[in-house]
Amino acid sequence: MFVKKKRAVFFDRDGVILKAVVEDGTPRPPYSIAEYREKSGRMPSAREAVEEVRRLGFLAILASNQPDIRYGKISKEEWQWIQDQIKDIPFDDIFICFHGREDICECKKPKPGMLLEAAKKWNIALPESFLVGDTADDVIAAARAGSRSILFRAEYNASVGADYKISELSKLPGTIS
Numbered sequence: 477m478f479v480k481k482k483r484a485v486f487f488d489r490d491g492v493i494l495k496a497v498v499e500d501g502t503p504r505p506p507y508s509i510a511e512y513r514e515k516s517g518r519m520p521s522a523r524e525a526v527e528e529v530r531r532l533g534f535l536a537i538l539a540s541n542q543p544d545i546r547y548g549k550i551s552k553e554e555w556q557w558i559q560d561q562i563k564d565i566p567f568d569d570i571f572i573c574f575h576g577r578e579d580i581c582e583c584k585k586p587k588p589g590m591l592l593e594a595a596k597k598w599n600i601a602l603p604e605s606f607l608v609g610d611t612a613d614d615v616i617a618a619a620r621a622g623s624r625s626i627l628f629r630a631e632y633n634a635s636v637g638a639d640y641k642i643s644e645l646s647k648l649p650g651t652i653s
């Protein structure tokens with residue numbers, strides 16, 4: 477029997493679902509609970525955007541590089557506490573690369589590994605899918621997977637090109653439909 481492939485929207489975490497901490501013009505995740513509270517937090521409309529994407533018939537999948545436990549910049553416990561702050565957002569699946577640069581894994585963006593793995597697991601049509609991210613690595617990962625990229629605009633990514641650009645998550649449903 478022919479099973480119709482699903483479409484998906486992949487979400488980067490920091491700079492999309494959570495506000496990135498910007499240091500010297502470069503975005504990064506919060507390195508502690510205190511920093512999450514002071515400089516990061518949830519992006520406005522994060523939950524609503526994921527709910528709306530699912531209502532439109534897409535799978536909503538988090539695909540995030542999180543090497544900072546590996547690099548010793550954050551404890552496992554504080555990292556988990558921060559990750560738990562998005563627990564109520566109804567992602568269909570969550571893929572996280574915990575590797576560092578030296579690990580030469582297949583999942584760390586700009587490699588497309590997390591998208592390819594999700595596509596296999598969920599029977600996703602990658603050419604009809606999107607990745608929302610805030611860095612060039614996100615755009616490249618989307619391109620390598622054969623998906624379309626949506627850049628979440630920020631001061632630090634003004635020079636990054638992408639298939640689409642949005643300045644707030646409430647614009648996402650209109651971009652993908």
Ligand SMILES: [Mg+2]
Nearest residue numbers: 488490491610
């Ligand atoms: Mg990011």
Ligand SMILES: [Zn+2]
Nearest residue numbers: 573575581583
């Ligand atoms: Zn990895």
